[in-house]
Amino acid sequence: MTIDLGRGLVLRNPVMTASGTFGYGEEYTDFVDLAQLGGIIVKGTTLHPREGNPYPRMAETASGMLNCVGLQNKGVQYFIDAIYPRIKDFDTNVLLNLSGSSLEDYVKGAEMVDALEKIPAIELNVSCPNVKQGGMAFGVTTTGISQVVSEVRKVYHKHLMVKLSPNVTNIAEIAMAAEAAGADSVSLINTLMGMAIDAEKRKPKLSVITGGLSGACVKPVALRMVWQVAKAVKIPVVGLGGISNATDAVEFMLAGASAIEIGTANFIDPTVSAKVAWGINEYCERHGFQKVTELIGALEC
Amino acid sequence: MTKQIADFKLVQKQDFGRSVLLKLRAEQALPExxxxxxxxxxxxxxxxxxxxxxxxxxxxxxxxxEITLLVQQVGEGTRHLAMAEMGNVINMVMPLGNGFSLPEKGEIVLLVGGGIGIAPLFYFAKVLVENDIRPMLLLGGKTESDLLRLADYQQLGETFVTTEDGSLGEKGFVTMHSVWQNQDFDKIYVCGPKPMMKAVAKMAAEKDVWCEVSLENLMACGLGACLCCVEDTVDGHVCVCKEGPVFNTRRLKW
Known part of the structure; x- marks a missing residue:
């Protein structure tokens, strides 16, 4: 079941949990043996603490949800001092999702995380739709992504995964720009920009009006984008977006993903990540695949 | 306190019109x-x-x-839940969040419930009685039919009632009940609509009385992972699901 994503990031199996949906792993240890996962990607962290957006931050949609949390976190230094010591010895890969509102913040944050022995990779978040400055601003143009990835690459020596926004015209171009700038892998998709309205009150349901859509409803869009990106780049692609069971995960791998992340589905079934890991294995046995890597891009069309 | 995900079977159902009581039985022992x-x-x-x-x-x-839920039909989800039939399997993640702080023996305790907010006060009052603390209860509703299981609450402590239309007890809001003039309390616990909780919290603060409220912000994960259900506190935005739902009012920026 092992997946080697390059530059030292080796997963026990293709299943990771998506940033912002699994806390710091601790929230789920009553439900999941973390040793059954390929990795966990902890909550989006920025150089400086952020209070995030006001409540309400969530609106349920048909087969999904919108959120506008806005990267609430206590900053990289707090992560290093208070959280890292508690989670560094988890028996799985612990990746940090790093976000920023300026180039300098990304670089400084990456430098600090580079020194953390037990964090084998950063997932660079250039695609959060819920913060005004930065975040997604870097991720929606080829020049923006080239700039941030190449600057972070200079100071970060471990595996650099870049999380892509689906809120673009041509995601393959963005992925290629990330690859050319030195990304070791790309993960996609982050949430799709959306909004929800309370008709009775004639008001938006979210405090900042728009938010990011996730959950089962985004899966076809995510699958299409993973397929397009996997054809366009040589670096590994990590697929996410609405994966709720092992069959969904297999579909992403067939479309070209080397690994997958489970996000919103963790809210509906806190045990789902381990179930998916088991289910991928079962699929491989049932179809006579010797290695899980044989699934990657095995779509016949 | 260990959290579990488990299937429960509906073994008793009682209809209260807009609300429904669901008694759910697990095959395995319940956690604390x-x-x-x-x-x-x-x-x-x-x-x-x-x-x-x-x-x-x-x-x-x-x-x-067995865990019993008192569910008010407020939207499509709770409407479907209320349609469950005897023997149906219902999956739950539980128990979540932090409960009310237990008072000391001898303290005079008031539990204030508004509308469906009376629901958690039943189990709380029962536990208090088991601990030799007999609470007083102040329950409010829009009208008489909102005061669900009133006779059962009355078994657990002296119970005062308000209704907005005056159909039962004193007319008006819980904050207007005469008990506030006649009795001092050491601890006040509140669950109900936010404006009502804020009003009671304000009264408690004016009297310098310790007060806890139970919040019900919109949640996704229920485990403190998604950070959707935050409340503004003196410690910044904190998750109601994980650090609450019960908060001391001194911590809230109300």
Whole structure:
């Protein structure tokens, strides 16, 4: 079941949990043996603490949800001092999702995380739709992504995964720009920009009006984008977006993903990540695949 | 306190019109459950209900592995939940959040409930009685039919009632009840609509009385992972699901 994503990031199996949906792993240890996962990607962290957006931050949609949390976190230094010591010895890969509102913040944050022995990779978040400055601003143009990835690459020596926004015209171009700038892998998709309205009150349901859509409803869009990106780049692609069971995960791998992340589905079934890991294995046995890597891009069309 | 995900079977159902009482039995023993904690219920067969529904724990019977929920139908999810039939399997993640702080013996305790907010106060009052603390209860509703299981509450402590239309008890809001003039309290616990909780919290603050409230912000995960259900506190935005749902009012920026 092992997946080697390059530059030292080796997963026990293709299943990771998506940033912002699994806390710091601790929230789920009553439900999941973390040793059954390929990795966990902890909550989006920025150089400086952020209070995030006001409540309400969530609106349920048909087969999904919108959120506008806005990267609430206590900053990289707090992560290093208070959280890292508690989670560094988890028996799985612990990746940090790093976000920023300026180039300098990304670089400084990456430098600090580079020194953390037990964090084998950063997932660079250039695609959060819920913060005004930065975040997604870097991720929606080829020049923006080239700039941030190449600057972070200079100071970060471990595996650099870049999380892509689906809120673009041509995601393959963005992925290629990330690859050319030195990304070791790309993960996609982050949430799709959306909004929800309370008709009775004639008001938006979210405090900042728009938010990011996730959950089962985004899966076809995510699958299409993973397929397009996997054809366009040589670096590994990590697929996410609405994966709720092992069959969904297999579909992403067939479309070209080397690994997958489970996000919103963790809210509906806190045990789902381990179930998916088991289910991928079962699929491989049932179809006579010797290695899980044989699934990657095995779509016949 | 260990959290579990488990299937429960509906073994008793009682209809109260807009609300329904669901008694749910697990096959295995229940974990420790504190009054004021809640469950996250999966709602099956409702296409537009994607997330679980957080519901407060109305009663617990550890001997029979039973959790009872008192559910008001407020939207599609709770409407479907209310349609559950005897024998149906209902999946729950539980117990979640932190419960009410237990008062000291001899303290004069008032539990204030508004509308469906009375639900968690039943289990709380029961636990208090088991601990030799007889609470007073002040329950409010829009009208008489909102005061669900009133006779059962009355068994647990002296119970005062207000209704907005005056159909039962004193007319008006819970904050207008005469008991406030006649009695001092050491601790006040409140669950109900936010404006009502704020009003009681304000009264408590004016009297310099210790007060806890139980919040019900919109939630997704229920585990403190998604950071959707935050309340503004003196410590910044904190998750109601994980650090609450019960908060001392001094911590809130109300």
């Amino acid at each position: 459950i504190a009054p004021g904690q809640f469950v996250q219920v999966r709602v099956d067969g409702s296409p537009n209900t994607y997330l679980r529904r957080p519901i407060s724990i109305h009663d617990v019977d550890f001997q029979h592995n």
